[in-house]
Amino acid sequence: MPGDATSAADDIRPRVFAGFPVSSWAFALRVLLAMLLALYVSFWLELESPSSAAVTVAILALPTRAQGMEKAGYRLLATAIGVIASIAIAGTFSQTGALLPAVLGIWVGLCVYVAGMLDGNRAYAAALSCITVALIAIQQIDSPLQVFPTGVARGAAIAIGVLAVALVNEVLAAPDYHPVLASRLETLHRRVTEFAQRAVRGEASSATAAADMLRDVAALHPEIASLVTESISGPARTAAARSAIVGLVSELAHARTLAALPAASATSRDDRNPDASGLIAICRTHLRDQIIRRNADVRDSLEALRAGNHPLRQWRAPLYRSPRIAAAAGVRAAIHFILIAIIFVMAGWPTTALCLSLAAVIIGLSATAPDPRAFTTLAVFAMPIACLLAGVLKYLVFNGVSEFQLLAIGLAPLVIGAALLITRPSGVLPPLGRLSLVFTLVILAPSNPQSYDPDVFLVTCLFAQLSSVLVFAAQLLLPSLSGERRIRLLLDEAHRELSRLDSGRARHLAPEEAAFRDAARIEQILTTNGATAPPPRVVAEALRCFDEAVVLRRCHAELDRLAETSLGNAVRAARAALTLRDGGAILTAAEALRQTAAQSNLSVEPVLAALVPASIVLEPWRSFAGSGQGTHP
Structure with missing residues (x-):
């Protein structure tokens, strides 16, 4: 053998x-x-x-x-x-x-x-x-x-x-180039899947590994456009590859959100938030389902790339500069x-x-x-x-x-x-x-x-x-901007976009597409100094901006879906809590949404799965007093 x-x-x-x-x-x-x-x-x-x-x-x-x-x-x-x-x-x-x-x-x-x-x-x-x-x-x-x-x-x-x-x-x-690109995407898919599986098992997640994967996925953006000229099926393969990289970023973002949730034992000991355990359980179940769904979408996109067909779900991959x-x-x-x-x-x-x-x-x-x-x-x-x-x-x-x-x-x-x-x-x-x-x-x-x-x-x-x-x-x-100066400008622009998201603006892209755009910013931050990696604090700050933008966009997208229903008052309360970045108020609004929806027989699991991580990411651990534990950097 x-x-x-x-x-x-x-x-x-x-x-x-x-x-x-x-x-x-x-x-x-x-x-x-x-x-x-x-x-x-x-x-x-x-x-x-x-x-x-x-x-x-x-x-x-x-x-x-x-x-x-x-x-x-x-x-x-x-x-x-x-x-x-x-x-x-x-x-x-x-x-x-x-x-x-x-x-x-x-x-x-x-x-x-x-x-x-x-x-x-x-x-x-x-x-x-x-x-x-x-x-x-x-x-x-x-x-x-x-x-x-x-x-x-x-x-x-x-x-x-x-x-x-x-x-x-x-x-x-x-x-042809599409076999090479498909092979690279499949390698990235395996890495993202392994990262997501660790998050599902509750294992610690690595900020450096997540940043490296976001960088590698976003780096494929300029190469995908070349598939258009390869053959008659080039436009279909381009759409499939584009959907695959957006799906990979979305799957990774869901995995990081899941990793940010506190352990069940920590929430069960929190007397000031008796409903937190139930909200966390709903959120964790929904995020696991989303990870499975995104993983299947990426797999379908990769199969479409190999076969030269249009993917079932097509995403744009907006460029950030x-x-x-x-x-x-x-x-x-x-x-x-x-x-x-x-x-x-x-x-x-x-x-x-x-x-x-x-x-x-x-x-x-x-x-x-x-x-x-x-x-x-x-x-x-x-x-x-x-x-x-x-x-x-x-x-x-x-x-x-x-x-x-x-x-x-x-x-x-x-x-x-x-x-x-x-x-x-x-x-x-x-x-x-x-x-x-x-x-x-x-x-x-x-x-x-x-x-x-x-x-x-x-x-x-x-x-x-x-x-x-x-x-x-x-x-x-007259030298060009230093690497440190470019990183600072990129992070400043990320903070400004977060400020616009806090007020409910800057939502012209779908959350998945906007997440890929944010991943492109991380790719620029990590490659600003060439092969020299930026300091860990820079990587942590870039990922924090990425995570906050992801949860804010999901919250606003799901709240927009419920704005015209009988949950209008609860939706407005949730928006106000998001604007204030008040973790306790966000959890209170989430519980009010759950109770009101139960009376109206409406499904609000996607909203709850967005609001609960927002209460943690936007105001880490204040809503879960005494936990002090977590896998999120």
């Missing part, structure tokens, strides 16, 4: 060649073929910027079909927006002298702000709108009449790159760009447009990274690597040749090597490999015929490296 288990494990373990799985080599081959196809078609059509097609392939180099096609769609959309913005800016401000860099800086800041309010490839599209203006309007700053032809040429090259990626992925059967943090990032990006522009204008260098456009590219790309300064630091290291690789290819490998076959042979090691690094699971190598590949193609600028002027190449390398260094220096001079 042990031997059979070992052989089975060997069969499951992926095959490795030269230190990389076979799937990584297949991915590298697809990237190479797509890039060569894009360059060949661009040369054949005699496009003005064939290198844009190759760069597009490098940017869209993602392991699965869905991820690449979603990013391709946003790249086309952002390019169109950037071309329109370039024409508008160049046509309006080309003759305004020093005002033009300021306008370009404002556009950069606006794009960074929008990127900060979005996630995933939508944030990339906002940043690309800034990059497109940099590559079109800035490089044609002295010849505004060339903005439109340059924009059309860039759009055509990008379209060819997108089509090349789509064709190669289809012909070579690039893997801090406007203040996004605005601060946008203002800083605008100032960084304007400072660099002032340096170039004062220096009077002839290649100012090239360096300024590259600076805008780095600023835009860094806006989509969790840590902009860390991204810029990586760009500072990637740029000389790219210059070295481009120089080796141009003057040692190609050395004056213009045949496409030799170009393909020379590019193969670079593209395959970078693609293999991109497939690494984590660490600094994947982003470094992608940046090095993109920057190498930008500096090499494959064309037909290929230029081999050493003076142009050296100047390009010099100013490319200078642009990354200047962006890094600008970010040192």
Whole structure:
């Protein structure tokens, strides 16, 4: 039997060649073929910027079909927006002298702000709108009449790159993404189920474990959108995955609420609340039923994701972003760009447009990274690597040749090597490999015929490296918000939302959807400092805000359902107690609701199951004197 288990494990373990799985080599081959196809078609059509097609392939180099096609769609959309913005800016401000860099800086800041309010490839599209203006309007700053032809040429090259990626992925059967996503969701489902089972058994719950699960579930939000472009069943799978992550957060929230209830022995000893034991029993039974129901909903959603069907219950998964943090990032990006522009204008260098456009590219790309300064630091290291690789290819490998076959042979090691690094699971190598590949193609600028002027190449390398260094220096001079400051802003916004909930406002979302939005805030708090976890007190405060918001929304939702019944007076009393955050008054209102409902033969178990935890979470343990015990942090 042990031997059979070992052989089975060997069969499951992926095959490795030269230190990389076979799937990584297949991915590298697809990237190479797509890039060569894009360059060949661009040369054949005699496009003005064939290198844009190759760069597009490098940017869209993602392991699965869905991820690449979603990013391709946003790249086309952002390019169109950037071309329109370039024409508008160049046509309006080309003759305004020093005002033009300021306008370009404002556009950069606006794009960074929008990127900060979005996630995933939508944030990339906002940043690309800034990059497109940099590559079109800035490089044609002295010849505004060339903005439109340059924009059309860039759009055509990008379209060819997108089509090349789509064709190669289809012909070579690039893997789908939904099996990977379904596997990750099933792993999270098992973790949440185990957490809920411990809560049902009355075991202590871990605040850190709950926060980590909320972070991991919310982190899947940007990846789910890519399923839309995967196949004809993509929209159904997207809806199923979205419902699954909302259901997971709801199940976890119910488990935490159940864990917050005091033990039956503690409530039975409370003489000041003789009805507390009965209310607790009703609440515990209802919460257990809700956990079972949510668990079944998640299971159904996962089955629908696998089968490509719409789930029985569809939820929205609203995105949470801090406007203040996004605005601060946008203002800083605008100032960084304007400072660099002032340096170039004062220096009077002839290649100012090239360096300024590259600076805008780095600023835009860094806006989509969790840590902009860390991204810029990586760009500072990637740029000389790219210059070295481009120089080796141009003057040692190609050395004056213009045949496409030799170009393909020379590019193969670079593209395959970078693609293999991109497939690494984590660490600094994947982003470094992608940046090095993109920057190498930008500096090499494959064309037909290929230029081999050493003076142009050296100047390009010099100013490319200078642009990354200047962006890094600008970010040192005016750094982004610190992790502690961003956490404080996120927690302040959570407290403000709680204040609005106390007054019965801010209920435009269903409680389950709003809980997912709050989970997205926790995900940002936990990932603000990268791999460094925030202090336990921060995690505890974030979870306390999450728990309070969950119970308040449930209370108001259930009370709204009973507002027009004969329980109107009891409902108003419960709302007043919630506003005051008076645990004893909330319990009194809950008991009044139970007695009044019994006389009217109405079912109020969901309301009681919401009010009783509210009396504990909003005013911990005051309504159960002398208990002093609990599993809730």
